[in-house]
Amino acid sequence: MKRVLFIGLGHMGGSLVSGIAKKAIPGVELYGFNKDVEQAENLAKKIGNFKILKNLQDLEKAAIDVIVIGVRPIDFNELAEELNQYNLANKTIISMVNALTLDKMDSAFAKQKDLSLIRMMPNMNASIQESVTALTSKNASEAQMNFAKELFQACGFVTEIPESKFATFAAIAGCLPSYVFTFYQAIVQYAEEHGFNHHEAMEIVGAAITGSVHNAEQNTNSLATMIKQICVPNGSTIEGQKVLEANDFDGIIKKALKAANDKA
Numbered sequence: 001m002k003r004v005l006f007i008g009l010g011h012m013g014g015s016l017v018s019g020i021a022k023k024a025i026p027g028v029e030l031y032g033f034n035k036d037v038e039q040a041e042n043l044a045k046k047i048g049n050f051k052i053l054k055n056l057q058d059l060e061k062a063a064i065d066v067i068v069i070g071v072r073p074i075d076f077n078e079l080a081e082e083l084n085q086y087n088l089a090n091k092t093i094i095s096m097v098n099a100l101t102l103d104k105m106d107s108a109f110a111k112q113k114d115l116s117l118i119r120m121m122p123n124m125n126a127s128i129q130e131s132v133t134a135l136t137s138k139n140a141s142e143a144q145m146n147f148a149k150e151l152f153q154a155c156g157f158v159t160e161i162p163e164s165k166f167a168t169f170a171a172i173a174g175c176l177p178s179y180v181f182t183f184y185q186a187i188v189q190y191a192e193e194h195g196f197n198h199h200e201a202m203e204i205v206g207a208a209i210t211g212s213v214h215n216a217e218q219n220t221n222s223l224a225t226m227i228k229q230i231c232v233p234n235g236s237t238i239e240g241q242k243v244l245e246a247n248d249f250d251g252i253i254k255k256a257l258k259a260a261n262d263k264a
């Protein structure tokens with residue numbers, strides 16, 4: 001039996017726990033600890049298969065094997081100090097904390113013996129089991145990495161990448177749902193300003209966006225060729241494309257990704 005404790009059950013930690021609890025992986029027991037215990041208890045009521053620790057010191061009694069850290073970056077040092085009051089020898093620590101490198105994790109837990117460290121970057125689509133999650137590790141064995149992969153595959157697609165690509169991954173996958181929702185929102189707002197109600201607009205634009213992505217995934221043509229095929233000469237699409245180009249749409253997207261990448 002592997003006992004996995006999630007610390008920090010907010011938007012991301014809570015979504016991951018929900019996905020994993022739904023899958024009910026044999027041999028895995030899920031535990032949670034959150035600063036606000038009531039928030040943790042409410043989550044436990046919703047998902048089942050999930051035990052709440054009222055105090056962090058209970059992690060010793062519960063014989064936790066794997067700790068998944070899901071607190072905000074600003075709260076990490078305080079949590080690490082608290083965790084260092086306990087003997088974490090031989091445990092696997094997995095962190096989803098943005099911009100927290102394996103070296104920083106290593107220094108934060110320097111006094112602990114024989115820890116295996118894994119850094120992860122999920123995205124919010126874990127709430128519907130469609131996260132794209134990257135993993136990278138420092139001294140985790142193949143078996144420990146395989147366990148982490150199996151755990152997070154309950155929430156979507158998992159890939160192992162070198163840590164040198166983690167900041168870019170955060171921009172193009174971790175942060176991406178926010179940018180896609182911004183694009184979706186702008187089109188929905190336009191539709192509403194032109195006579196569609198909110199429900200119709202969400203449905204129509206949502207189907208057009210997901211259909212476009214599925215089409216691009218399945219099509220053997222490049223994205224550039226697909227764009228050309230939609231831009232009928234003297235038609236409508238090209239007029240919109242001209243506005244996007246004149247306003248450096250690609251450049252704006254890349255600038256946004258770079259800003260996120262630089263902070264990750």
Ligand SMILES: NC(=O)C1=CN([C@@H]2O[C@H](COP(=O)(O)OP(=O)(O)OC[C@H]3O[C@@H](n4cnc5c(N)ncnc54)[C@H](OP(=O)(O)O)[C@@H]3O)[C@@H](O)[C@H]2O)C=CC1
Binds near residue numbers: 009010011034123
């Ligand atoms: N949101 C996202 O899309 C993604 C987030 N991440 C990473 O996930 C982490 C969490 O983000 P997110 O879920 O959005 O943040 P939230 O603020 O929603 O959740 C963090 C939770 O941790 C709790 N917490 C803070 N300190 C402690 C502590 N010492 N012990 C136990 N619980 C604590 C907070 O409680 P309280 O509010 O009471 O302080 C809160 O419930 C971040 O490090 C972020 O970088 C990674 C990928 C995507």
Ligand SMILES: O=C(O)[C@@H]1CCC=N1
Binds near residue numbers: 174175
């Ligand atoms: O904004 C953040 O820092 C986190 C990391 C990826 C998505 N949200």
